[in-house]
Amino acid sequence: MGLALGELAGLLGGDLHGDPDCIIGSVASLQQAGQGAISFLANRAYRKYLTATRASAVILEAAFADECPTATITVANPYAAYARAASLLSALPAKRRGVHPSAVIGAGCEIASSAWVGPHCIIEDGVAIADGVQLAGGCFIGRDSRLGADCVFHANVVVSHGVRIGERVVLHPGVVIGSDGFGLANEHGHWLKVPQLGGVCIGNDVDVGAGSTIDRGSLDDTIIADGAKLDNQVRVAHNVRIGAHTAIAACAGISGSARIGSHCRIGGGAGILGHLEITDHVVITAMTLVTKSITRPGVYSSGFPAQENASWNRNAARLRRLDRLARKMRKLEQQLAPSATD
C-alpha cells in the first residue's frame, strides 16, 4: 500500500516534477494532506489551499504547477487522475467467497464458487450469480434473475424476479430493482392493476445509489445501458430507457416509458414526464420539470432560485396574474402605437 511517485506518475500518464522515489501512501485533500499523501486540484475554488498544502505531491493541470510548493504530477484531467490514484492507494475490502450458512438458497441456482453470498441473503429458485459477485447481506434476489461477474450489492438490496444485470454493477444499500410499475387502468372510478410482465435489463458498469428504485417493464423491459450512473433515491418507472454513460443525480424521477439518451446529465430533484424522448448530450439542471421531448443537445432548466421570502411572495403573487399583466401591456402598446406614428 504505497507507490513511488515516479511509478504513480507513469500509471496516471502525467508529468512528474519532483523526486520519483518519494513514497506515496494515501490520498487527502489539500488542507488535510501531510507527508506521504498525494492531493489534487480539480475545482478552482480550492486553489487558495494550494500554496499552503503540506501534501508530498499534488495532481493538477500544468497551468497551476508554478503555484504548488511541492512535487506535482501534471495531467489534462486532474479529477480523473485523482480518481485513479485514489483507487490505486486505497485499501479495498478483500473479496469474500462462499455462501454464508444463514443465507437461504433456492433450487436450481448457479452460484460461482468465487462469489460471496452474505448473511441472511435470500436467493430464489433459478438465480445465476457469476464469478466474483459480492452480496453483502440481507439481499433478496428473485427467481430466475441473473447477476454478471463482479457485481457488488451492498446490504438489503432487493432484486425482483427475472432481472438481468450486467458485469461490475454496484447497487448501494436498499436499492430495489424490478418492482412492479405503477400500471393502473381506471374503470368506473376504481383502479385495476395492469400486470407488470416485463423485466429489467441493466448493462455493465452501472451504479445505483442508496434507496433508488427501478421498476420492471409492463410488457417490454426497463433498460439501463452500460456505464449509466444513478445517485441516491432516484426513481425510474416502468419501460424507461436510460442511455449509456448518462448520470442522474439524487431524487430525480423519470416517469414511465421516457427515453433518455446517452451522455446526459440529469440534475437532482428533476422530474421527467412519461412517454417523451430526450436526445443524447442533454443536461437538465436541478429541480427542472421536463414536459416535452428534447431533440437538441444543450442545457435545460426550470428550477427557480431561492429569494428572500417577502420578495418571493410579492413576485409569486404577480406571477399568478402574469397573463393579465401581459395583456395590459399589449393594450398599452396598441394605445401608444398610433401616437408613435402621429
Next chain:
Amino acid sequence: MGLALGELAGLLGGDLHGDPDCIIGSVASLQQAGQGAISFLANRAYRKYLTATRASAVILEAAFADECPTATITVANPYAAYARAASLLSALPAKRRGVHPSAVIGAGCEIASSAWVGPHCIIEDGVAIADGVQLAGGCFIGRDSRLGADCVFHANVVVSHGVRIGERVVLHPGVVIGSDGFGLANEHGHWLKVPQLGGVCIGNDVDVGAGSTIDRGSLDDTIIADGAKLDNQVRVAHNVRIGAHTAIAACAGISGSARIGSHCRIGGGAGILGHLEITDHVVITAMTLVTKSITRPGVYSSGFPAQENASWNRNAARLRRLDRLARKMRKLEQQLAPSATD
C-alpha cells in the same frame, strides 16, 4: 395458459370480430406481438403501430376496428380490458403456505395456515396474519399489527407496531408503514420529540410502491382508504388521510394532517403542505406545490416546464423583479389614462 378468443371476448365483455376458436396464449405490445398473442390500443400515440401488427387479436375501441388487420375485441375501455386479459393470461406465481424455518415468530401470533411467512421474516408478538397472506422475505411486522387476507408484501417491507392493514394490500419492496412522524416541539432552540402514539389504518386493495413511507399518527391514526394506489418513493406524513381510489404518483410528499379526498390524482414529485384539505376529484399535476386547501374539483398546477437554460436564466432574473415590473406597469397605465381621455 391459453384461452379461445371467443371465451376471452366473453370474459372481457367485448364484441369479437374474428375466429372465436383462435387460441390466445399471451399479451404483447402492438410492435412485439406475434402469433397467439393479443395486443391492445389504448393510447392514440400508438395507433401508428396498429396496421402493421402481427398480433392474433387486438383489444380496442370500435372506432379503430377498421384499421386493424387482424381479429378485434371492441370494448369501451381498452386499457381496463387489456388489464383483465393480461391477468387472465399471465402466470402468477403460485401461492406458498407455511412459515420458513429461518423466520422468527413472536409470542401470541395468529398466523393462518394458508399464509406464507418467507425466509428471515421477523414477526413480533401479538401479530395477526390472515388467510393467504404472502410475505416474500426479510419483512418485519411489529407487535400487535394485523394483516388482512391475501395481502402480498414483497421483500424487506417494514410494518411497525399497532398497524391495521386491510385485505389484498400489496406492499412493494422496502416499503415502511408506521414509522414515527416528524413530531418535534422547539424549546429554547432544541427539539423535543413528541411521542407518536397513533397508528396507521390501511383499507382494502391498497397498493404502495417500492421505497414509500407512511408514518403513524401522533395521536389519532394515519388513514389510507380502500383502493388508494401509491407509487414508489411516496411520502405520507403523520395523521394524513387519503381518500378512497386516490392515486399518488412517485416521489410526491404529503405533509402532516393533510386530508386528501377520494378519486384524486396527485402527480409525481408534487408537495402538499400540512393541515389542509383537498376535496374529491382533484388532479394535481407533477411537481406542483399545494399550499392551501382546494375546495373545488379540477386540475391544479405550479410545475414550470423546462426551457433552454439561457432563456430560463433571463426569465428567472426578471421573475426576481416581477413585482417591480408590475408596479412600473401600473404607473404607465396611470400616466396614459388621462391622455386616453384627452
Next chain:
Amino acid sequence: MGLALGELAGLLGGDLHGDPDCIIGSVASLQQAGQGAISFLANRAYRKYLTATRASAVILEAAFADECPTATITVANPYAAYARAASLLSALPAKRRGVHPSAVIGAGCEIASSAWVGPHCIIEDGVAIADGVQLAGGCFIGRDSRLGADCVFHANVVVSHGVRIGERVVLHPGVVIGSDGFGLANEHGHWLKVPQLGGVCIGNDVDVGAGSTIDRGSLDDTIIADGAKLDNQVRVAHNVRIGAHTAIAACAGISGSARIGSHCRIGGGAGILGHLEITDHVVITAMTLVTKSITRPGVYSSGFPAQENASWNRNAARLRRLDRLARKMRKLEQQLAPSATD
C-alpha cells in the same frame, strides 16, 4: 401509568387550575379526549374544539385558559409541555438486552451487555455497540462502526463501515448511513468512480426518518451535529455538514459539500446545491431551490403555489417570454419619458 394532575403540573413547570388529585392516565386530542385524559392547545386552528372538550385537563397558554371548560395547566410553550406529558404518560416498549441467536456477529466486536441486537442483524468485524443500544431486527452494521449509548435503530437500518454515531440517535426503518457518495470523474465521456474514503460522523440526539440516506465523505467526513432532526426520505450527499439543532423536512435533498448552519429549518422537498454555505437560523420553505450561499438569517423561498391549471398554463406561457415582456416595458417607458417631460 397515571399521574396526579398536581404532580404533572409540577413536572411540566406549569400553573394548575383544577383538582391536583385528579389522576391523568393518557394524552389525547381535544376532540378525542375523555375522562382521565389530558389534551393541549398549541395551534390556534384547533381553538374551536376547546370549549367542547371532555378532557380532564388541557395544557395551554394562560391567554386561552378562560375558554377551557375543564382543569388547565398553563405554560408558555404548550406544545413542548405536551411533548413532555406524552412522554411521561405513554408506555414506551421495555428495553431488551442480549443478542438474538439469528444475529450474525463478526470478529472483534464490543457489544455492551445492556444492548439488544435483534433477529437477523448483521454486525461486521470490529463494531462497537454501547450500553442500552436497541437494534430492532434486520439491521446491518458495517465493520469498525461505533454506536453510542442508547441509540435506537428500527428495522432494516443499514450503517456502512467506519461510521461513528453518537448517543441517543434514532434511525427509523430503512435508513442508510455511510453509503458511497456520487463521486464521478468524467474521462472521454465515461464515468470513473472516485473512491469514497471518508466516513460519517453523527452527533448525539440526532433522529433520521424512514428511508433517508446519508452518504459517507469522499475524503473528509460527512457530519451531522448534535440534535439535528431529519424527516423521512431526506437525502444528504457526501461531505455535507449539518449544524446542531437543524431540522430538515421530508424529501429534501442536500448536495455534496454543502454546509448548513445550526438552528436552520429546511422545508419539505427543498433542494440545496453543492459547495455552498447556509448560515445559522435560516428557514427554507417547501420545494425551494437554493443555488447560492445564504449569509443572512431569514426566510427564503422559491416554491410556487398551485393555481387552477388553465390560469397556470397561461401564466407559465407568459413566464416563458417574461424577458421579452420586460424589454417591451422598458421601450414603453422610454417612449413615454420624453412625452412626460413635454
